[in-house]
Amino acid sequence: MSFFQPGSVLNTQAMANKPETVEVPFLANRDPTPNDILYPIGKHWIHIADSEWVLLNFTSAGANLQANWVEFAVSGGSGIEQITVDGTTQVITPSGTPKNVNITGNTVANGTHVKPLYFLKTATSSGTIDIQLATTVAATPANNTSCGISCFRNTQFTIDATSGMVSLNGSGVGQTITGNSGGAISPVAGNWNLLTANATVTFVGTAGTETLDFGLSNLILGSAPAVSGIANVGLGQLALNSLAGGSGCVAIGQQALKSFTSGGGGVGNNIAIGQGCMANLVTGTRNIVIGATSGNAYIGAESNNILINNTGVASEANTIRIGTQGSGSGQQNRVFLAGIVGTTVIGNFVNVKSDGQLGEVSSASIAQTLTGNDSVAVSPTAGNINLIGSTVANGTNAIPLYVKSTGGSTETIQLQIAKLVTPTPANTNGCGISCYNTNQFQFDSTSGMVSLKGGTVNPPLTGVIPDASTAPGTNPVVSNSSGNITIEGGATYATGTRNNPIRTNSLSANTLDLEIQLAGSNASSAAANKYGVSQFDSNYYTVTNGYVTDALANDTFFVYLSADTSSQTGDGTQYTIPFDTKTGTGWDANSNFTTGAGALYTTPVQGEYEFEASVRLQTTSGSMAAHTRLVMWIWATNGSGTDYQVCEFGNFTGAAAARLTDAPNPDGITLTGATRMRLPSGYKVTVRVSVDGVTKNVFVGGLGGTTKVTYFSGRCVSIY
DSSP, X not given: OOOOOTTOOOOOOOTTOOOOOOOOOEEESSXXXXXXXXXXXXXXXXXXXXEEEEEEEEEEXXXXXXXXXXXXXXXXXXXXXXXXXXXXXXXXXXXXXXXXXXXEEEEEOTTSSSSSEEEEEEETTEEEEEEEBOOOOSSOOSSSTTOOBOOOOTTTEEEOTTTOOEEEOTTTSOOOEEOSSSOEEOOBTTBOOOOOOSBSOEEEEETTEEEEEOOXXXXXXXXXXXXXXXXXXXXXXXXXXXXXXXXXXXXXXXXXXXXXXXXXXXXXXXEEESTTTXXXXXXXXXXXXXXXXXXXXXXXXXOSOEEXXXXXXXXXXXXXXXXXXXXXXXXXXXXXXXXXXXXXXXXXXXXXXXXXXXXXXXGGGSOOOEEOTTOOEEOOBTTBOEEEEEEEOTTSSSSSEEEEEOSTTEEEEEEEBOOOOSSOOSSSTTXXXXXXXXXXXXXXXXXXXXXXXXXXXXXXXOOBOOSEXXXXXXXXXXXXXXXXXXXXXXXXXXXXXXXXXXXXXXXXXXXXXXXXXXXXXXXXXXXXXXXXXXXXXXXXXXXXXXXXXXXXXXOOEEEEOOSOOOOOBSSSOOEEOOOOEEOSTTTTTTOOEEOSXXXXXXXXXXXXXXXXXXXXXXXXXXXXXXXXXXXXXXXXXXXXXXXXXXXXXXXEETTTGGGSOOSSSOOOEEEEEEEXXXXXXXXXXXXXXXXXXXXXXXXXXXXXXXXOOSEEEEEEEEEO
């Protein structure tokens, strides 16, 4: 075997005298290891001592790349003994004579093996070197397992013959698209989206062609409703924006028919021309509206209308409106119509209402005869009917004013003379015209007002005579120029200064005052001349709808303790009883008693008060022999710490105090006392107890069954 140094290039002479490059094996004093990876596949390694190796392929061991070197036989050896391929148990051994291993190349689908280049054993002495085809991936992969061989379309790519560099063919493949705005747009994932906005027109793609299709049953530019109708045309921003199922609509102008969805039975047939025209119509049909914002009053199902420059009226139908009355912007106050002057037609009269509505006057609305109360129809003569007025005696006709035919084309209006009746009649049939006696009546020529005045025959009331008068008052009191006398409430006067509780007095012209005296104190109810009006002190009386009651009548209170308290005294502590429950229907109506901790009664007025209290004292445990004193107080104070009156009860000492027993259910002792106190208004009254001598082991007993053993009551006896 001949050996060459690494890197040497040997040239051999071929028949065509063409030099060839020969790969030079690597010479070393050792065998190669899997870590010798810096060589190309097929590299020969010669261990000078005894062996020759070839680099068959590479494998991965975790994150490390390892070389698969295969040893050849040297110096009379037997040749290749085996080839280890991908897979830990895949070994190819030579066979036949001479010993041979068949290795072939092959392409496989991407993903067939765990790596792009794979040495596969196919038989005992055969194998293939599989290389996978390339594939497409959505994003940059984490490794090279998706790599493979591929070829390139010549109309879209170019390959540099020297470097193998692959590039897009600029003349055959677009790389950006530039529109009216947004600059040059590159594809995303190799794709550009061609879309339309706010329109039913769309791009339709087929066989490499995108077509902007205007041949639609619903052609709408400016909005893109989810339409299901047909034959609709819209032009303008938001025009037909809400269309769902209507058909046959034409909307031209921004927001024209913006809210229209569909008409009854899926019909539309609305025509709207102008900005905002019929923008609020929802389901109406067969409307023709022209003009900016015209038809904006239509908000529902208005149908069969024609409007020109008019907002319309909500809920109307089958109506024509042309223009808007007025002299302002967008309004009209004159109209000129051609084809009327000089043209004669036979038909009905036409009326015009104040709002501009036109309508014919039917023949039934034009009078042809005149019929009075007598039911006789009078026809005109030469287009004329005579109306004549006259007076007749009372009772001539059934009613005071009577219209009747008096011959030819004449109707006479008859008015009867008035008459005297008594009593008041049930109807007006006796009424009539009359004149007035100047001795008894006066007549205002401007207003026609008739007034009574003095006379000798049954004279009217001429004045009112008062009890007294003081100028400018008069006696009698006479009416003013309007015939009125003013009667008003007057002053009050002291009791006993007049003969009667009520008198009349004239202090001003045409005015009568009613005066009333003040009430006084009487020894006997027979003193009627001292009756009068009064007012009452709210501290002592209550007035409801004129009914006077004693304000303190319902101030009586009765309160009690509803449950036992815990140990509160026994060591000399003064304890205020926390009465917590009121009783008595209607009692303490003014809520002068405050229950709970620190329970107290607040005196409402200055007066004499009557109080009664009862307190049951009981012990919890222990000997009571050491208790030296027990006492109860009804305690009155001004509320700021100054005691006013204190009434003391009990004050048992020694053996008397020891009646507080130690039994499991002690009967205790009850202290009861009553007192009268003269107290100012606003004083606070409480009940207190104290037991001396030992520890705080004495408590106050609450409700015993239905017996209120600890209670406090009181009332105001008199006011001073």
